[in-house]
Amino acid sequence: MNRKYIIYSILLGFLCSTGILSAQTVHTDTVVVTEEKTKRAWELGIGASVFQFSRVDFTNFQKLEDRYKADLQLRHNVFGANLYVARELNPHLYIDLQGTVGFTKQWVDGKNKMKNLFMVGPGLQWRLGEYFGSKYIDPYTRIGVSYMHKNFDMNYTGIEADLPDEMDWVLENMKNKHGVDKNDLIPISLGLGVNTWLNDRFGIGIQGDYLLMPHKDVANSMQGTVRLMWRIGGSSKKAKPVTQYIDRETVVQAPPVEVEKIVEVPVHVASEMCELFNNIYFDFDKAAITRESHDVLDKIADILKDDTSKRYLVTGYTDAWGTDEYNISLSRRRVGAVVKELENRGVPTNMMKYRGVGKKVSYAPAEAPVEVRRGDRKVGVEIISNMDYWNYIPKSDHDK
Structure with missing residues (x-):
């Protein structure tokens, strides 16, 4: 069979299958189709592959006085480059096209000559990461079919030298088929792989395939691949923030009724910031912030700068020791x-x-131990959503 026709048939089948899957979405609502196209991802990859092909060559066979001598060249692997492209059909299924070019050496006419291998074909992947809630580590299974052409020989038997001094040899593949060599093959790939994503766009993929040769006497093979991957489009792999919606209603008098707007507050941000402010401490009778509180201030500053639309009233407290005026x-x-x-x-x-x-709201009395009273030397914070109230109060007590 002409190799070009086989290659063109595989590529045409891949393009047709992609077109059919796309055509099936035409009858859905126009808005939904547009959203699906923006979410479906493309994956591109480049990497390296290794094939398992056991080959044997005997060279320099000769008869000595009391024995025979021959050099043995035993090769098991074919190394090469791998190209990869995949298209997301839904969160669980991807269709891909993979191509590999490999190189090896073979003993021909008294010397080692460079030989090569070419394989290309589509496959269907079943992604498993969504079932485990994993977005950055995505294992999968794969089934595919490819066209393979190689120009090196895989001899299973041979005869070295001429009668009467000749040597017969046989290469056996344990627990595998053996017998006839072919240069043009249509292997079926059964594979397992895992993609590890570093972020929304870049990742590393590892894939192993068992190549089942649908020929009676041609030995099966194996392929291993590692690749760098680029992801285009698709939904973000970052976790969505948890948001709590709080309805607040304040009745001034009836009538009228004043209703404040709904305030959207990320739960983890509000609770974390209040806890951090409660962990700012001062030495006794000083306004100097303790050394261990400076890391807390760094974290508070990062949270405040994430949303500069908020307004905060910060309140300082002292313990019960000393006069009211001094405190x-x-x-x-x-x-x-x-x-x-x-x-x-x-x-x-x-x-x-x-x-x-x-010390108006201090809890520990003046005679309490120092470590207890230290809890009253703190700073608190509250979010001000009433802008009329915010504009009324001064920047600080000193501005009254």
Whole structure:
């Protein structure tokens, strides 16, 4: 059979199958079709492959005085380059086209000559990552059919030298077929693979195939491939953030009724930031922030800069030791130090206003141990959504 006709037939079948699958979506709603096209991914890959083809060559056969001598060349592998393209049909099925060119050496006319192998064909992949909730590690199974042409020989038997001093040899493939060699083959591929994605666009793929030769006396083979992959389109592999919707309703008097708008607050952001503010501490009788609190300030600054549309009122507190007047002054200096540190870390100045309330809400009495009273030396934060109230309050207590 002409090799060109076989190659053209495989490529035509791949293109036709892709066209049929696309045509099946024409009867759906126009808006839905457009969204599907944007979500379906293309995958391109380039890598290296190795085939298992056991081959034997005897050279320099000669008779000595009391024995025979021959050199043995035993080769098992054929190495080459691999190209890969795949199209997403749905989250579980991909259709692909893979091509490989391999190179090896064979003993011909008294010397080793370079020989090659060419294989190309489509396949269907069943992706398993979605079943396990895994987006970055995606194992799969594959079945495919290919056209293979090779110009090196796989001899199973041979005769070296001439009568009466000749040597017969036989190459046996254990637990495999053996007998006749063919240069043009149509192997069926049964494979397993896994794609490891580094992000939405780049990844590494590993694939192993058992090549079943549908010929009575041609030995089956194996192929292993590793490739770098590029992904175009498709849904993002990043986890979607969990969002909590809170309905808040404040009744001023009846009538009228004031209803505040729905505020969308990411759950993990609000709770994490409040917890971080509760972990800012000060030394006794000082406005200096403790050393271990500076890492906390870095994290708070990163969260605030993610959404600069919010407005925050930061409040400073002291423990019960000392007079009211002194503690009010100390709490103002402490909260001012926190706001200054956050602004130095890039938080916009219009996002925060602050005040100090001294020991008005301290829990531990003045005679409590130092480590207990340290919990009252802190800074708290609240989100202000009422812009009229926000515009009314000053930047700090000192501006009253």
